[in-house]
Amino acid sequence: MDTPGTDALVRLGDTDETVANPDDDIRGRDVKDKDGADLGKVKALLIDENERKVRLIEVASGGFLGIGQDTTFIPVDAITSVTADEVRLDQTREHVAGAPAYDPALIHERDTYGDVFGYYGFAPFWGGGYSYPDYPYYRPTGA
Known part of the structure; x- marks a missing residue:
C-alpha cells in the first residue's frame, strides 16, 4: 500500500498550482555545481500532488531552441543555495552527467525517481525519517 506522497510526480506547470511566493519560483534560473x-537551467519543478511539495528539479542543458537539449532530474535535497539568478547544488558536474537516463514517461514510476534519489545519495521522500529540505527559499543579494 502506498503512503502519502508516493504518487506519481507531475510538473508544476501541468497543474493549476503555483509557487506561493513568486520569488521562490526557480524555473529559468541557472544551475551550478558545487564548484560553480x-x-x-531549471526547466521544470516536479511535485507530488498529495503533499504539494517540489521533489525534483528538471534541468536542461545544451541545445538550441530546445533542440538537442540534455535533460536530467535532480532531487531538491541536492540544492545548497538559491539566489535571484542561480541554483547551486552539492554535486559535481561529472556526477550529474552520470545520472540515470532521462525519460519523461518514467517519472510517473516511483522506482524510477527512487533510483534518482539513490543515485544522488538521498533517501526517498516517502521513506521513514525523511525531512523535507529548506526549499524553496530565496536569498536576496546581500542577505
Whole structure:
C-alpha cells in the first residue's frame, strides 16, 4: 500500500498550482555545481500532488531552441543555495552527467525517481525519517 506522497510526480506547470511566493519560483534560473560549473537551467519543478511539495528539479542543458537539449532530474535535497539568478547544488558536474537516463514517461514510476534519489545519495521522500529540505527559499543579494 502506498503512503502519502508516493504518487506519481507531475510538473508544476501541468497543474493549476503555483509557487506561493513568486520569488521562490526557480524555473529559468541557472544551475551550478558545487564548484560553480554551469549545468544548465531549471526547466521544470516536479511535485507530488498529495503533499504539494517540489521533489525534483528538471534541468536542461545544451541545445538550441530546445533542440538537442540534455535533460536530467535532480532531487531538491541536492540544492545548497538559491539566489535571484542561480541554483547551486552539492554535486559535481561529472556526477550529474552520470545520472540515470532521462525519460519523461518514467517519472510517473516511483522506482524510477527512487533510483534518482539513490543515485544522488538521498533517501526517498516517502521513506521513514525523511525531512523535507529548506526549499524553496530565496536569498536576496546581500542577505
